Amino acid sequence: MSCPRCAAVVYVRAPRSLEKTSAYVAAAAILYIPANVLPVMHSSSLLVSQDDTILSGVVYLVRSGSWPLGLLVFFASVMVPLLKILALGLLVWTSARRSRAHMLARARLYRVVEFIGRWSMLDIFAVTLLVALVRMGRVASVLPGPGALAFATVVVLTLLAAHSFDPRLIWDAADAND
């Protein structure tokens, strides 16, 4: 059945929403570890060469005096994906159990997850610019590390997970006994 106005396929509920969301969340959770453990960036100069993970990048920002930015990156790159994974996991679990507890809070949680997800791409764009700018051969250069790819995948997976979750499932328990 499709909408007469915009031709979108209309479902009572998004098909297999909980299964799809669970799959995306599980995959994101698995990749979250290499994303934070593997280096996202490899910088080298004549004297020293170092690998940077997301966390070491945060530490660098804090130590060099830009602690607000360090806090921002920590929140956007470390906390947000983790919280999204946990929040979506909770949403899937409570919806599957048809829980009637705190439905409004859960609906709000979903909206926060939806809104905030894209900001985790922050570090990816930062690495992109660094790689492009610091290209002076052996004098100074920055290369992207495998952690960046893992991290980007985690962000994309959590975005897909949030989109595949049908928030109407939260309220189904309310309508069931009316």
Add this chain to the structure above:
Amino acid sequence: MNQALSTTKLVCPQCDLLALPASLRADEVSRCPRCGVELDRGTHASREAALAIAAAAAQLWILMNVFPLVSLSLAGTRRQTTLSGAVVALATHGMPALAVLVFLTAVVVPGAEIALAFYVLGRLQSLARAGALGRLVRWFRTLRRWSMVDVFMLGCLVSIVKLAHLADLVVGPALWACAALLPVLAFLGLYVRPQKLFAGSNGG
């Protein structure tokens, strides 16, 4: 299509509640009484204003992609990069997948979003008559989900701060254009919505 507002009902997209739509003044927001999701937002804007905004967005997008983002001076060498140059750098340094993702979210999707807004606003009446309007607005929403100009802007700021300690940096025109594009895109999203466009196409 031309139903009186009082007989048209809305279904909340996030909790399935039936509600009656409200006519909103500018700066008013209507929310679902049960789950609180925003249903509609009032705005003064006219179709002409939205078209002008879309034109501004298009120009800013072009500036953002043509000019350099930042230029860096280190050890006597000056280097600068455009957005596409940065994408190519990622690709040639062993991360083509990442390059594609950045290219899509920072260049292609925002560009498509603007082009689509232009097209829809420019041909609003004929599209509405042909019944093609809804589909295009749905596409616009999908594009907006993957348009990350604002995150890109902040990412650039982070890397600028990281580099500022080590080298001489000059912010390029592309980054200013990017900053200017943010409120413009926000406004565009306010107008290119089903609630606004279908009301507009009926009333003109």
